[in-house]
Amino acid sequence: MDKTHDSRPELQDTKPSKRETGKLVEPGTYLAGAEEVLPGRGTFSENDEIFAATFGHVASTSKDAIVDSKKRILKIIVGTDVYGIVTNVMDSKALLQIIPLSDDKDARFPPSETAVLKVSSISPSFIRDIRDGIRIGDIVRAKVFSTRDGMEISMRESTEYGVIKAFCSRCRHNMILKSGGRLMCSSCGWMESRKISKFYSLKE
Ligand SMILES: [Zn+2]
Structure with missing residues (x-):
């Protein structure tokens, strides 16, 4: 019943959508303006803009913005690559909400799980x-490397792993990766460091 808009092309060319259906998005990804569409399942609106509230595939941006997918449920096991959002940082470990990394459009993402990232598993460097x-x-x-005592993940094995999107600690704007490997706030110019993934989203 979610596909009622697909058969009505007159609704689709009213305004261009920034995100095509089927694209894999992460929480916070801009989907559309709130004057264009309504915030649907898996989205939230802020300042008249609609963003993804979850990892998933864009199911619709033609009338309601919906982030969803269907059918098989992806499993998280040892060795699974995951995306995570850092929800808590302590001295020796961080807690993240993780979902499996997949571009399988026919599979559904499981509810996010809490995972532990120890400081020693962040980077091969001290x-x-x-x-x-x-x-x-x-x-x-x-990458998930243990599920024995709860979910534990690591970012130290490869340059693929690490932070792919970071926000300024001072003003919460996007951080841009500079050529020297540090991050600079796109708004206030504040500099910070991270264990950066080679897939970092915003590069100089
Ligand atoms: Zn800033």
Whole structure:
């Protein structure tokens, strides 16, 4: 019943959508203006703009913005690559909400799970302060390496793993990856460090 808009082309060309259906998005990804469409399942609106509230595929942006997918449910096991959002940072570990990394359009994402990332699993290099590797709100790419005592993830094995999106600790704007490997706030110019993934989203 969610596909009622697909058969009505007159609704589709009213305004261009920034996000095509089927695209994999992450929480916070801009989907459309609130004057264009209504915020649907898996989305939220803020300042007249609609954003993805979850990891998933864009199911619709023609009338309601919906982030969803169907059918098989993806499983998280040891070795699974995941996306995670950092929800809590302590001295020796961080907590993240993770979902499996997949571009399988026919599979459904399971509810996010809480995972632990220890400071020793952030980077192959020594990190003195955990906040030089990861901060609250960061979006990361990581790998599950244990599920024995709860879900535990690691980012140290590969340059693929690490932070892919970070936000300024001072003003919460996007951080841009500079050529020297540090991050600079796109708004206030504040500099910070992270364990960066080679897939970092905003590069200089
Ligand atoms: Zn800033």
